[in-house]
Amino acid sequence: MNLVNFVLFTVRCSLFTDSANRDTLLEAATNIFLSFLTSRKLIKNKKGKSPRPKLLWKRIGTGGFDIKIVNGKNYNPMNTHFILLESSMNAKVTIENGEVVIVQENMGHIIFKSANAKGKFAKFRKVKFGVDYDIYAYSQNGNDNLSELSVKLTLKG
Numbered sequence: 001m002n003l004v005n006f007v008l009f010t011v012r013c014s015l016f017t018d019s020a021n022r023d024t025l026l027e028a029a030t031n032i033f034l035s036f037l038t039s040r041k042l043i044k045n046k047k048g049k050s051p052r053p054k055l056l057w058k059r060i061g062t063g064g065f066d067i068k069i070v071n072g073k074n075y076n077p078m079n080t081h082f083i084l085l086e087s088s089m090n091a092k093v094t095i096e097n098g099e100v101v102i103v104q105e106n107m108g109h110i111i112f113k114s115a116n117a118k119g120k121f122a123k124f125r126k127v128k129f130g131v132d133y134d135i136y137a138y139s140q141n142g143n144d145n146l147s148e149l150s151v152k153l154t155l156k157g
Helices: 003-017 025-034
Strands: 055-060 064-069 079-086 092-096 099-103 110-116 121-124 133-140 153-155
Touching: 055 133, 055 153, 064 079, 064 133, 079 099, 079 121, 110 121
Parallel strands: none
Antiparallel strands: 055 064, 064 121, 079 110, 079 133, 092 099, 133 153
């Protein structure tokens, strides 16, 4: 066995016997190359803050709404969260330090829904017929990257 083969053998064996990460990106890249594995990005992918969602709605029958985000094809957040509230509640919805805060004057119907994996649609089917609703949405890229709350959209019942 010549020196080159010995080094290759040693590196390959260390891939299977040592579960710790390599000390440097260069070592990791070398190990991936030598083992014929598919390479991946070796640095953390920084996700930026999502833009504020823009919403459109459509009434479906007597007990439902379809909501669509219309920001464009480059709008791809990890998650989008929707908040549906009866308009008669006179509620104020804000996002403060990563928490959704709802302050309401009256009691009423509230529905939360999340669309994961780049979801751009939400279907609400348990709404009261003849009742107006306000809807808000915000998007999320990772734990700390929340968009601004969307502009309130009133859905006519």
